[in-house]
Amino acid sequence: MSIQVQGVSKSFTVGGTTHAALTDVDIDVAERELICILGPSGCGKSTLLNIVAGFLPPTSGRVLVDGRAISGPGADRGVVFQEYVLFPWLTVAGNVAFGLELKAVPSDERMRIVRHYLTLVGLNAHADKYPVQLSGGMKQRVAIARALANDPAIVLMDEPFGALDAQTREVLQDELSRIQSVEPKTILFVTHSIREAVYLADRVVVMTSAPGRIKQVVPIKLGELRDRFAAEFTQYESELTRLVKEEVAKVHE
Amino acid sequence: MMEWGLRGPTLARRRALGMRVGAIALFLASWALVAGVVEALGLVNPIFLPGPWLVIGKVVELALNGQLWAHVGATLQRVALGFSSGAVLALAVGLPAGHFRSVRRAVEPVVELLRPIPPLAMLPLFVVWIGIGEESKVGFITYATFFPMFLTTVHAVRRIDPLLVRAAESLGARPRQLFFRVLLPAALPEILTGMRLGLALSFFVIVISEFIGAEHGLGYLINDGRNFFLVPQMLGAAVVLGLLGYAGNALVRLLERRTLRWQHPA
Numbered sequence: 165m166s167i168q169v170q171g172v173s174k175s176f177t178v179g180g181t182t183h184a185a186l187t188d189v190d191i192d193v194a195e196r197e198l199i200c201i202l203g204p205s206g207c208g209k210s211t212l213l214n215i216v217a218g219f220l221p222p223t224s225g226r227v228l229v230d231g232r233a234i235s236g237p238g239a240d241r242g243v244v245f246q247e248y249v250l251f252p253w254l255t256v257a258g259n260v261a262f263g264l265e266l267k268a269v270p271s272d273e274r275m276r277i278v279r280h281y282l283t284l285v286g287l288n289a290h291a292d293k294y295p296v297q298l299s300g301g302m303k304q305r306v307a308i309a310r311a312l313a314n315d316p317a318i319v320l321m322d323e324p325f326g327a328l329d330a331q332t333r334e335v336l337q338d339e340l341s342r343i344q345s346v347e348p349k350t351i352l353f354v355t356h357s358i359r360e361a362v363y364l365a366d367r368v369v370v371m372t373s374a375p376g377r378i379k380q381v382v383p384i385k386l387g388e389l390r391d392r393f394a395a396e397f398t399q400y401e402s403e404l405t406r407l408v409k410e411e412v413a414k415v416h417e
Numbered sequence: 418m419m420e421w422g423l424r425g426p427t428l429a430r431r432r433a434l435g436m437r438v439g440a441i442a443l444f445l446a447s448w449a450l451v452a453g454v455v456e457a458l459g460l461v462n463p464i465f466l467p468g469p470w471l472v473i474g475k476v477v478e479l480a481l482n483g484q485l486w487a488h489v490g491a492t493l494q495r496v497a498l499g500f501s502s503g504a505v506l507a508l509a510v511g512l513p514a515g516h517f518r519s520v521r522r523a524v525e526p527v528v529e530l531l532r533p534i535p536p537l538a539m540l541p542l543f544v545v546w547i548g549i550g551e552e553s554k555v556g557f558i559t560y561a562t563f564f565p566m567f568l569t570t571v572h573a574v575r576r577i578d579p580l581l582v583r584a585a586e587s588l589g590a591r592p593r594q595l596f597f598r599v600l601l602p603a604a605l606p607e608i609l610t611g612m613r614l615g616l617a618l619s620f621f622v623i624v625i626s627e628f629i630g631a632e633h634g635l636g637y638l639i640n641d642g643r644n645f646f647l648v649p650q651m652l653g654a655a656v657v658l659g660l661l662g663y664a665g666n667a668l669v670r671l672l673e674r675r676t677l678r679w680q681h682p683a
Contacts (some may be wrong), residue, residue: 219583239589249584253602253679263588266598294679314588 165230165240165317165350167193167216172225174211175375184375185211188225191369191378195317196348200361202404203371203379204412209354212376213322216352217243229318239263242311246323248303250295256306257282257291263314281309284343301332308340312347321353325360334392337363345388358408362400363390370404373411380407445469467649475649476657489657491633492623495551496665499558500619504612506559507566514567515574516600528567536561540626549630554623561622562615569611573604606677613669620662635661 169191175184185208193199201209214220216227218237226233229240237243250259257278264274282288285305295303304324311319325333341364344351355361361368361384368382384400391397452468455461479485514521540557547553577600585599627636635654642650 217583217587219586237583237586239587241587243584243587245580245584247580249578249580251581251584251599251602253605253677255679262585262598266589266591266594294682296680297682310588320587 166195167191167318167350167352168228169212169216170226170228172212172215172222172227174208174215174220174223187375187377189376189378193350193352195350197366198344198351198353198364200365200368201352201354201371202356202358202361202368202408203376204373204408204415205356206374207371207411208374208376209371210322213320213352213354217241217320239314240316241318241320242314242316244307244311244319244321244324246326248300248307250303250306250310252295255292255294256287256298259295259306260309260313262310277313281313284312285309285339300328301336304328304336312343316349318350318352321351323354323356326355340364341390358401358404359392361404362397363392368404370407373415379411464646464648467652471649472652472656476653479653485657488633488635488638488654489661492627492635493661495554495558495634496619496623499555499623500562500616502555503559503562503615504566507563507570507611507615508608511567511570512574512596512600512604515571515604521571528564532564536622537625540629544629554626554631557626558619558622562618565618566611566615569614570604570608573607573611574600577603606680609669609673609677613666616665616669617662620658620665624658
Protein backbone atom coordinates (compact mmCIF):
# COMPACT_ATOMS: atom_id res chain seq x y z
CA MET A 165 0.00 0.00 0.00
CA SER A 166 1.09 3.55 -0.65
CA ILE A 167 0.46 6.69 1.36
CA GLN A 168 -0.29 10.13 -0.04
CA VAL A 169 -0.18 13.04 2.35
CA GLN A 170 -1.83 15.90 0.48
CA GLY A 171 -1.66 19.50 1.62
CA VAL A 172 -1.93 18.59 5.28
CA SER A 173 -1.95 21.44 7.79
CA LYS A 174 -2.66 21.22 11.48
CA SER A 175 -3.14 23.92 14.04
CA PHE A 176 -3.96 23.64 17.72
CA THR A 177 -5.96 26.11 19.74
CA VAL A 178 -4.91 26.37 23.35
CA GLY A 179 -6.50 28.96 25.60
CA GLY A 180 -7.83 31.06 22.74
CA THR A 181 -4.56 31.32 20.82
CA THR A 182 -4.11 29.23 17.71
CA HIS A 183 -0.71 28.09 16.64
CA ALA A 184 0.25 26.16 13.54
CA ALA A 185 2.02 22.84 13.99
CA LEU A 186 2.16 21.76 10.36
CA THR A 187 1.83 23.80 7.18
CA ASP A 188 0.96 22.33 3.82
CA VAL A 189 2.79 19.02 3.97
CA ASP A 190 2.87 16.78 0.89
CA ILE A 191 4.54 13.38 1.00
CA ASP A 192 4.12 10.36 -1.26
CA VAL A 193 5.31 7.12 0.24
CA ALA A 194 5.57 4.34 -2.32
CA GLU A 195 4.69 0.75 -1.50
CA ARG A 196 7.43 -0.95 0.55
CA GLU A 197 9.35 2.28 0.88
CA LEU A 198 10.84 3.34 4.21
CA ILE A 199 10.68 7.08 4.72
CA CYS A 200 12.25 8.80 7.70
CA ILE A 201 10.85 12.11 8.85
CA LEU A 202 13.64 14.08 10.42
CA GLY A 203 13.46 17.41 12.15
CA PRO A 204 14.17 19.40 15.30
CA SER A 205 11.99 18.69 18.30
CA GLY A 206 8.67 20.50 18.18
CA CYS A 207 8.62 20.60 14.37
CA GLY A 208 5.36 18.64 14.22
CA LYS A 209 6.78 15.36 12.93
CA SER A 210 4.91 13.32 15.55
CA THR A 211 1.76 15.30 14.80
CA LEU A 212 2.13 14.32 11.15
CA LEU A 213 2.47 10.66 12.12
CA ASN A 214 -0.59 10.89 14.37
CA ILE A 215 -2.57 12.34 11.48
CA VAL A 216 -1.52 9.51 9.15
CA ALA A 217 -2.39 7.00 11.90
CA GLY A 218 -5.84 8.59 12.11
CA PHE A 219 -5.48 9.62 15.75
CA LEU A 220 -5.80 13.31 14.89
CA PRO A 221 -7.82 14.91 12.08
CA PRO A 222 -5.89 17.38 9.91
CA THR A 223 -7.09 20.98 9.99
CA SER A 224 -6.91 20.94 6.20
CA GLY A 225 -5.68 18.56 3.54
CA ARG A 226 -6.08 14.81 3.54
CA VAL A 227 -4.29 11.50 3.80
CA LEU A 228 -4.90 8.78 1.22
CA VAL A 229 -4.01 5.14 1.68
CA ASP A 230 -4.05 3.37 -1.68
CA GLY A 231 -6.04 6.28 -3.06
CA ARG A 232 -8.72 6.21 -0.36
CA ALA A 233 -9.04 8.92 2.27
CA ILE A 234 -8.62 7.69 5.83
CA SER A 235 -11.20 8.56 8.48
CA GLY A 236 -9.59 7.21 11.66
CA PRO A 237 -7.21 4.58 12.99
CA GLY A 238 -7.30 1.19 11.30
CA ALA A 239 -5.62 -2.20 11.22
CA ASP A 240 -4.13 -1.37 7.79
CA ARG A 241 -1.74 1.02 9.56
CA GLY A 242 0.19 -0.53 12.44
CA VAL A 243 1.72 1.88 14.92
CA VAL A 244 4.88 1.53 17.03
CA PHE A 245 5.11 4.13 19.79
CA GLN A 246 8.18 5.55 21.51
CA GLU A 247 6.66 4.57 24.87
CA TYR A 248 6.11 0.93 23.69
CA VAL A 249 2.48 1.01 24.96
CA LEU A 250 2.20 -2.72 25.57
CA PHE A 251 -0.92 -4.04 27.30
CA PRO A 252 0.54 -4.69 30.77
CA TRP A 253 -2.11 -7.27 31.71
CA LEU A 254 -1.21 -9.51 28.76
CA THR A 255 1.87 -11.69 28.40
CA VAL A 256 4.35 -11.10 25.60
CA ALA A 257 2.52 -13.71 23.49
CA GLY A 258 -0.84 -12.20 24.47
CA ASN A 259 0.30 -8.78 23.30
CA VAL A 260 1.49 -10.12 19.95
CA ALA A 261 -1.77 -12.08 19.55
CA PHE A 262 -3.98 -9.07 20.38
CA GLY A 263 -4.79 -7.97 16.83
CA LEU A 264 -5.25 -11.57 15.68
CA GLU A 265 -7.75 -12.20 18.47
CA LEU A 266 -9.71 -9.12 17.44
CA LYS A 267 -9.97 -10.62 13.97
CA ALA A 268 -10.91 -14.02 15.48
CA VAL A 269 -8.04 -15.84 13.78
CA PRO A 270 -8.33 -19.55 14.77
CA SER A 271 -6.11 -20.40 17.72
CA ASP A 272 -3.62 -22.78 16.05
CA GLU A 273 -3.10 -20.31 13.21
CA ARG A 274 -2.77 -17.53 15.76
CA MET A 275 -0.17 -19.42 17.76
CA ARG A 276 1.81 -20.13 14.61
CA ILE A 277 1.85 -16.44 13.65
CA VAL A 278 2.75 -15.33 17.19
CA ARG A 279 5.66 -17.78 17.31
CA HIS A 280 6.85 -16.63 13.88
CA TYR A 281 7.02 -12.97 14.90
CA LEU A 282 8.48 -13.66 18.33
CA THR A 283 11.22 -15.62 16.59
CA LEU A 284 11.70 -12.76 14.15
CA VAL A 285 12.41 -10.36 17.04
CA GLY A 286 14.28 -13.01 19.07
CA LEU A 287 11.86 -13.24 22.00
CA ASN A 288 10.57 -16.79 21.76
CA ALA A 289 12.04 -17.66 25.14
CA HIS A 290 10.09 -14.83 26.80
CA ALA A 291 6.62 -15.54 25.42
CA ASP A 292 5.04 -16.07 28.85
CA LYS A 293 6.55 -13.06 30.59
CA TYR A 294 4.64 -9.91 31.42
CA PRO A 295 5.74 -6.47 30.18
CA VAL A 296 6.87 -5.38 33.68
CA GLN A 297 9.50 -8.12 33.51
CA LEU A 298 11.08 -6.81 30.28
CA SER A 299 13.79 -4.26 29.54
CA GLY A 300 13.04 -1.30 27.28
CA GLY A 301 14.66 -2.94 24.27
CA MET A 302 12.65 -6.14 24.79
CA LYS A 303 9.43 -4.17 25.20
CA GLN A 304 10.01 -2.40 21.91
CA ARG A 305 10.71 -5.73 20.21
CA VAL A 306 7.35 -6.98 21.51
CA ALA A 307 5.67 -3.81 20.23
CA ILE A 308 7.21 -4.32 16.79
CA ALA A 309 6.17 -7.99 16.75
CA ARG A 310 2.66 -6.97 17.84
CA ALA A 311 2.38 -4.47 14.99
CA LEU A 312 3.78 -6.88 12.37
CA ALA A 313 1.76 -9.93 13.48
CA ASN A 314 -1.39 -7.99 12.64
CA ASP A 315 -0.09 -7.91 9.04
CA PRO A 316 -0.60 -4.22 8.27
CA ALA A 317 0.56 -3.02 4.87
CA ILE A 318 1.81 0.16 6.52
CA VAL A 319 3.80 0.59 9.71
CA LEU A 320 4.04 3.99 11.37
CA MET A 321 6.88 4.38 13.85
CA ASP A 322 7.07 7.36 16.18
CA GLU A 323 10.65 7.66 17.45
CA PRO A 324 10.46 3.98 18.34
CA PHE A 325 14.05 3.73 19.54
CA GLY A 326 14.20 7.17 21.13
CA ALA A 327 13.94 5.92 24.72
CA LEU A 328 16.63 3.24 24.34
CA ASP A 329 20.33 3.37 25.10
CA ALA A 330 22.72 3.81 22.16
CA GLN A 331 23.76 0.15 21.92
CA THR A 332 20.24 -1.28 22.09
CA ARG A 333 19.22 1.35 19.60
CA GLU A 334 21.68 0.18 16.97
CA VAL A 335 20.80 -3.47 17.56
CA LEU A 336 17.13 -2.69 16.96
CA GLN A 337 17.96 -0.62 13.87
CA ASP A 338 19.81 -3.67 12.52
CA GLU A 339 16.83 -5.87 13.31
CA LEU A 340 14.38 -3.50 11.68
CA SER A 341 16.41 -3.29 8.50
CA ARG A 342 16.75 -7.11 8.48
CA ILE A 343 12.98 -7.54 8.97
CA GLN A 344 12.34 -4.95 6.25
CA SER A 345 14.43 -7.02 3.81
CA VAL A 346 12.50 -10.22 4.70
CA GLU A 347 8.96 -8.83 4.98
CA PRO A 348 8.99 -5.35 3.45
CA LYS A 349 6.31 -2.89 4.60
CA THR A 350 5.51 0.69 3.72
CA ILE A 351 7.08 2.49 6.65
CA LEU A 352 6.86 6.05 7.89
CA PHE A 353 9.49 6.47 10.57
CA VAL A 354 9.79 9.60 12.70
CA THR A 355 13.15 10.28 14.30
CA HIS A 356 15.41 13.08 15.41
CA SER A 357 18.50 10.92 15.00
CA ILE A 358 20.37 11.67 11.79
CA ARG A 359 22.39 8.45 11.91
CA GLU A 360 19.22 6.45 12.33
CA ALA A 361 17.63 8.15 9.34
CA VAL A 362 20.64 7.55 7.10
CA TYR A 363 20.89 3.94 8.24
CA LEU A 364 17.23 3.05 7.68
CA ALA A 365 15.65 5.32 5.10
CA ASP A 366 15.09 5.06 1.38
CA ARG A 367 14.33 8.75 1.52
CA VAL A 368 14.69 11.26 4.34
CA VAL A 369 12.13 14.05 4.64
CA VAL A 370 13.73 16.96 6.49
CA MET A 371 11.23 19.22 8.24
CA THR A 372 11.60 22.88 9.11
CA SER A 373 11.25 24.11 12.67
CA ALA A 374 7.72 24.98 13.81
CA PRO A 375 5.40 25.36 12.07
CA GLY A 376 6.63 22.26 10.29
CA ARG A 377 6.96 22.30 6.53
CA ILE A 378 8.99 20.07 4.29
CA LYS A 379 12.41 21.60 3.89
CA GLN A 380 13.98 19.02 1.64
CA VAL A 381 13.67 15.40 0.62
CA VAL A 382 16.98 13.54 0.51
CA PRO A 383 17.08 10.12 -1.18
CA ILE A 384 19.62 7.82 0.46
CA LYS A 385 21.25 5.75 -2.23
CA LEU A 386 23.23 3.31 -0.14
CA GLY A 387 21.74 -0.10 -0.97
CA GLU A 388 20.48 -2.64 1.51
CA LEU A 389 23.34 -3.43 3.82
CA ARG A 390 24.66 -0.19 5.22
CA ASP A 391 27.94 0.43 6.94
CA ARG A 392 27.69 3.20 9.52
CA PHE A 393 31.39 3.96 9.03
CA ALA A 394 31.52 4.05 5.22
CA ALA A 395 32.54 7.34 3.61
CA GLU A 396 29.23 7.76 1.74
CA PHE A 397 27.30 7.16 4.96
CA THR A 398 29.24 9.92 6.69
CA GLN A 399 28.62 12.20 3.74
CA TYR A 400 24.88 11.79 4.00
CA GLU A 401 25.19 12.32 7.72
CA SER A 402 26.97 15.63 7.36
CA GLU A 403 24.61 16.83 4.63
CA LEU A 404 21.58 16.09 6.81
CA THR A 405 23.29 17.55 9.86
CA ARG A 406 23.75 20.81 7.99
CA LEU A 407 20.08 20.89 6.95
CA VAL A 408 18.83 20.15 10.47
CA LYS A 409 21.25 22.61 12.07
CA GLU A 410 19.85 25.48 10.02
CA GLU A 411 16.45 24.72 11.49
CA VAL A 412 17.67 24.30 15.05
CA ALA A 413 19.48 27.62 14.71
CA LYS A 414 16.23 29.30 13.68
CA VAL A 415 14.60 28.18 16.91
CA HIS A 416 17.34 29.88 18.91
CA GLU A 417 17.34 33.15 16.97
CA MET B 418 24.41 -19.98 51.35
CA MET B 419 21.34 -20.91 49.34
CA GLU B 420 19.70 -22.36 52.40
CA TRP B 421 20.14 -19.16 54.36
CA GLY B 422 18.82 -17.15 51.46
CA LEU B 423 15.74 -19.34 51.30
CA ARG B 424 15.15 -19.42 55.02
CA GLY B 425 15.59 -15.70 55.57
CA PRO B 426 12.19 -14.47 54.39
CA THR B 427 10.37 -17.43 55.98
CA LEU B 428 11.90 -16.61 59.35
CA ALA B 429 10.95 -12.95 59.02
CA ARG B 430 7.41 -13.89 58.04
CA ARG B 431 7.13 -16.34 60.91
CA ARG B 432 8.27 -13.65 63.31
CA ALA B 433 5.75 -11.15 61.90
CA LEU B 434 2.98 -13.71 62.29
CA GLY B 435 4.11 -14.45 65.83
CA MET B 436 3.94 -10.77 66.72
CA ARG B 437 0.42 -10.49 65.34
CA VAL B 438 -0.80 -13.47 67.33
CA GLY B 439 1.00 -12.10 70.38
CA ALA B 440 -0.66 -8.70 70.03
CA ILE B 441 -4.10 -10.28 69.84
CA ALA B 442 -3.35 -12.53 72.84
CA LEU B 443 -2.15 -9.50 74.79
CA PHE B 444 -5.33 -7.61 73.94
CA LEU B 445 -7.54 -10.52 75.04
CA ALA B 446 -5.48 -10.94 78.21
CA SER B 447 -5.83 -7.26 79.17
CA TRP B 448 -9.56 -7.43 78.47
CA ALA B 449 -9.86 -10.54 80.63
CA LEU B 450 -7.81 -8.90 83.37
CA VAL B 451 -9.92 -5.72 83.41
CA ALA B 452 -13.16 -7.72 83.35
CA GLY B 453 -11.85 -9.98 86.12
CA VAL B 454 -10.79 -7.06 88.31
CA VAL B 455 -14.11 -5.28 87.75
CA GLU B 456 -15.99 -8.41 88.75
CA ALA B 457 -13.79 -9.20 91.78
CA LEU B 458 -13.88 -5.68 93.21
CA GLY B 459 -17.52 -5.07 92.28
CA LEU B 460 -16.58 -1.67 90.78
CA VAL B 461 -19.43 -1.58 88.30
CA ASN B 462 -22.09 -4.11 87.51
CA PRO B 463 -20.13 -6.83 85.68
CA ILE B 464 -23.05 -7.15 83.28
CA PHE B 465 -21.60 -4.11 81.45
CA LEU B 466 -18.23 -5.66 80.80
CA PRO B 467 -18.29 -9.40 80.34
CA GLY B 468 -14.92 -11.10 79.98
CA PRO B 469 -13.86 -12.50 76.63
CA TRP B 470 -14.68 -16.02 77.82
CA LEU B 471 -18.36 -15.04 78.22
CA VAL B 472 -18.47 -13.45 74.77
CA ILE B 473 -16.78 -16.38 73.09
CA GLY B 474 -18.94 -18.76 75.10
CA LYS B 475 -22.06 -16.96 73.86
CA VAL B 476 -20.90 -17.18 70.25
CA VAL B 477 -20.19 -20.90 70.66
CA GLU B 478 -23.57 -21.42 72.31
CA LEU B 479 -25.40 -19.65 69.47
CA ALA B 480 -23.37 -21.58 66.94
CA LEU B 481 -24.19 -24.91 68.55
CA ASN B 482 -27.92 -24.29 68.85
CA GLY B 483 -27.97 -23.12 65.22
CA GLN B 484 -29.26 -19.59 65.86
CA LEU B 485 -25.98 -17.97 64.85
CA TRP B 486 -26.08 -19.44 61.35
CA ALA B 487 -29.57 -18.11 60.67
CA HIS B 488 -28.39 -14.60 61.62
CA VAL B 489 -25.10 -14.87 59.73
CA GLY B 490 -26.96 -16.24 56.73
CA ALA B 491 -29.48 -13.39 56.75
CA THR B 492 -26.77 -10.73 57.00
CA LEU B 493 -24.53 -12.35 54.39
CA GLN B 494 -27.39 -12.76 51.94
CA ARG B 495 -28.32 -9.08 52.24
CA VAL B 496 -24.70 -8.02 51.89
CA ALA B 497 -24.14 -10.32 48.91
CA LEU B 498 -27.25 -9.12 47.08
CA GLY B 499 -26.85 -5.45 47.97
CA PHE B 500 -23.13 -5.28 47.33
CA SER B 501 -23.22 -7.16 44.04
CA SER B 502 -26.09 -5.10 42.67
CA GLY B 503 -24.28 -1.94 43.83
CA ALA B 504 -21.13 -3.13 42.06
CA VAL B 505 -22.96 -4.02 38.83
CA LEU B 506 -24.72 -0.67 38.84
CA ALA B 507 -21.48 1.20 39.56
CA LEU B 508 -19.75 -0.55 36.66
CA ALA B 509 -22.69 -0.17 34.30
CA VAL B 510 -22.85 3.58 34.90
CA GLY B 511 -19.23 4.25 35.85
CA LEU B 512 -17.49 2.67 32.87
CA PRO B 513 -19.42 4.66 30.24
CA ALA B 514 -19.25 7.79 32.42
CA GLY B 515 -15.48 7.43 32.61
CA HIS B 516 -15.09 6.94 28.88
CA PHE B 517 -17.67 9.32 27.41
CA ARG B 518 -17.63 12.94 28.47
CA SER B 519 -21.31 13.33 27.50
CA VAL B 520 -22.39 10.51 29.83
CA ARG B 521 -20.20 11.92 32.58
CA ARG B 522 -21.77 15.35 32.22
CA ALA B 523 -25.23 13.86 32.47
CA VAL B 524 -24.56 11.61 35.47
CA GLU B 525 -22.02 13.41 37.61
CA PRO B 526 -24.11 16.40 38.76
CA VAL B 527 -26.77 14.07 40.15
CA VAL B 528 -24.17 11.90 41.87
CA GLU B 529 -22.42 14.95 43.29
CA LEU B 530 -25.77 16.19 44.57
CA LEU B 531 -26.58 12.97 46.42
CA ARG B 532 -23.10 11.90 47.47
CA PRO B 533 -22.53 14.41 50.29
CA ILE B 534 -25.71 13.21 52.02
CA PRO B 535 -24.57 10.57 54.50
CA PRO B 536 -26.27 7.39 53.22
CA LEU B 537 -27.59 6.64 56.72
CA ALA B 538 -29.69 9.80 56.50
CA MET B 539 -31.58 8.14 53.67
CA LEU B 540 -32.27 4.91 55.55
CA PRO B 541 -35.62 5.99 57.06
CA LEU B 542 -36.68 7.11 53.59
CA PHE B 543 -35.90 3.66 52.21
CA VAL B 544 -38.06 2.18 54.94
CA VAL B 545 -40.90 4.59 54.13
CA TRP B 546 -40.61 3.95 50.39
CA ILE B 547 -39.91 0.24 50.22
CA GLY B 548 -40.97 -0.97 53.66
CA ILE B 549 -39.04 -2.82 56.31
CA GLY B 550 -38.61 -6.06 54.36
CA GLU B 551 -35.58 -7.51 52.60
CA GLU B 552 -35.95 -5.18 49.61
CA SER B 553 -35.29 -2.04 51.58
CA LYS B 554 -32.23 -3.53 53.31
CA VAL B 555 -30.72 -4.85 50.09
CA GLY B 556 -31.68 -1.67 48.25
CA PHE B 557 -30.08 0.45 50.91
CA ILE B 558 -26.76 -1.39 50.63
CA THR B 559 -26.98 -0.98 46.86
CA TYR B 560 -27.56 2.74 47.27
CA ALA B 561 -24.82 3.28 49.85
CA THR B 562 -22.13 1.23 48.08
CA PHE B 563 -22.88 2.64 44.65
CA PHE B 564 -21.17 5.98 45.32
CA PRO B 565 -17.63 4.92 46.26
CA MET B 566 -17.61 2.20 43.61
CA PHE B 567 -18.98 4.54 40.95
CA LEU B 568 -16.39 7.20 41.74
CA THR B 569 -13.43 4.81 41.71
CA THR B 570 -14.66 3.29 38.44
CA VAL B 571 -14.97 6.70 36.75
CA HIS B 572 -11.55 7.69 38.04
CA ALA B 573 -10.05 4.37 36.96
CA VAL B 574 -11.30 4.75 33.40
CA ARG B 575 -10.33 8.40 33.15
CA ARG B 576 -6.73 7.76 34.06
CA ILE B 577 -6.23 5.00 31.52
CA ASP B 578 -3.28 5.90 29.30
CA PRO B 579 -4.89 7.21 26.08
CA LEU B 580 -2.03 5.63 24.16
CA LEU B 581 -3.38 2.18 25.13
CA VAL B 582 -6.60 3.10 23.37
CA ARG B 583 -4.69 4.31 20.32
CA ALA B 584 -2.60 1.14 20.26
CA ALA B 585 -5.74 -1.01 20.38
CA GLU B 586 -7.50 1.06 17.71
CA SER B 587 -4.57 0.81 15.35
CA LEU B 588 -4.66 -2.97 15.86
CA GLY B 589 -8.25 -2.87 14.64
CA ALA B 590 -10.26 -2.77 17.90
CA ARG B 591 -13.90 -1.82 17.43
CA PRO B 592 -15.66 0.07 20.27
CA ARG B 593 -17.03 -3.10 21.90
CA GLN B 594 -13.66 -4.83 21.79
CA LEU B 595 -11.98 -1.70 23.08
CA PHE B 596 -14.34 -1.71 26.02
CA PHE B 597 -13.92 -5.33 27.06
CA ARG B 598 -10.32 -5.91 26.05
CA VAL B 599 -8.70 -2.60 26.99
CA LEU B 600 -10.79 -0.29 29.17
CA LEU B 601 -12.01 -2.97 31.56
CA PRO B 602 -8.66 -4.71 32.21
CA ALA B 603 -6.81 -1.39 32.37
CA ALA B 604 -9.24 -0.04 34.96
CA LEU B 605 -9.50 -3.28 36.93
CA PRO B 606 -6.87 -2.62 39.64
CA GLU B 607 -8.59 0.54 40.81
CA ILE B 608 -12.06 -0.94 40.35
CA LEU B 609 -11.13 -3.77 42.71
CA THR B 610 -9.86 -1.27 45.28
CA GLY B 611 -13.24 0.46 45.03
CA MET B 612 -14.95 -2.87 45.55
CA ARG B 613 -13.06 -3.46 48.75
CA LEU B 614 -14.28 -0.07 49.97
CA GLY B 615 -17.80 -0.96 48.89
CA LEU B 616 -17.74 -4.31 50.67
CA ALA B 617 -16.54 -2.75 53.92
CA LEU B 618 -19.29 -0.15 53.59
CA SER B 619 -21.87 -2.92 53.06
CA PHE B 620 -21.10 -4.37 56.49
CA PHE B 621 -21.16 -0.87 57.92
CA VAL B 622 -24.66 -0.06 56.72
CA ILE B 623 -26.28 -3.48 57.00
CA VAL B 624 -25.90 -3.47 60.78
CA ILE B 625 -27.82 -0.25 61.09
CA SER B 626 -30.55 -1.25 58.69
CA GLU B 627 -30.94 -4.46 60.66
CA PHE B 628 -31.51 -2.37 63.79
CA ILE B 629 -34.73 -1.23 62.14
CA GLY B 630 -37.40 -3.87 61.79
CA ALA B 631 -35.47 -7.07 61.23
CA GLU B 632 -36.10 -10.50 62.68
CA HIS B 633 -32.78 -11.97 61.67
CA GLY B 634 -29.29 -10.77 61.07
CA LEU B 635 -26.30 -9.83 63.20
CA GLY B 636 -27.52 -6.25 63.50
CA TYR B 637 -30.82 -7.60 64.83
CA LEU B 638 -28.86 -9.75 67.30
CA ILE B 639 -27.06 -6.66 68.62
CA ASN B 640 -30.25 -4.65 68.91
CA ASP B 641 -32.03 -7.57 70.54
CA GLY B 642 -29.15 -7.85 73.01
CA ARG B 643 -29.52 -4.15 73.82
CA ASN B 644 -33.24 -4.54 74.54
CA PHE B 645 -32.64 -7.39 76.95
CA PHE B 646 -29.28 -6.24 78.29
CA LEU B 647 -27.43 -9.23 76.90
CA VAL B 648 -24.00 -7.63 76.54
CA PRO B 649 -22.19 -10.89 75.65
CA GLN B 650 -24.64 -11.33 72.77
CA MET B 651 -24.04 -7.76 71.58
CA LEU B 652 -20.28 -8.15 71.69
CA GLY B 653 -20.45 -11.65 70.22
CA ALA B 654 -22.42 -10.44 67.20
CA ALA B 655 -19.96 -7.58 66.78
CA VAL B 656 -17.04 -10.01 66.84
CA VAL B 657 -18.70 -12.20 64.21
CA LEU B 658 -19.33 -9.12 62.05
CA GLY B 659 -15.67 -8.24 62.38
CA LEU B 660 -14.65 -11.71 61.30
CA LEU B 661 -17.01 -11.61 58.32
CA GLY B 662 -15.69 -8.22 57.24
CA TYR B 663 -12.14 -9.48 57.55
CA ALA B 664 -12.95 -12.57 55.51
CA GLY B 665 -14.69 -10.49 52.83
CA ASN B 666 -11.70 -8.21 52.54
CA ALA B 667 -9.36 -11.19 52.33
CA LEU B 668 -11.54 -12.67 49.59
CA VAL B 669 -11.34 -9.54 47.43
CA ARG B 670 -7.60 -9.36 48.07
CA LEU B 671 -7.27 -12.93 46.89
CA LEU B 672 -9.25 -12.02 43.78
CA GLU B 673 -6.94 -9.04 43.27
CA ARG B 674 -3.84 -11.21 43.53
CA ARG B 675 -5.30 -13.69 41.08
CA THR B 676 -6.44 -11.22 38.44
CA LEU B 677 -3.63 -8.71 38.85
CA ARG B 678 -0.79 -11.21 38.76
CA TRP B 679 0.68 -9.19 35.87
CA GLN B 680 1.57 -6.39 38.28
CA HIS B 681 3.87 -8.61 40.34
CA PRO B 682 4.58 -11.76 38.33
CA ALA B 683 6.61 -14.38 40.18
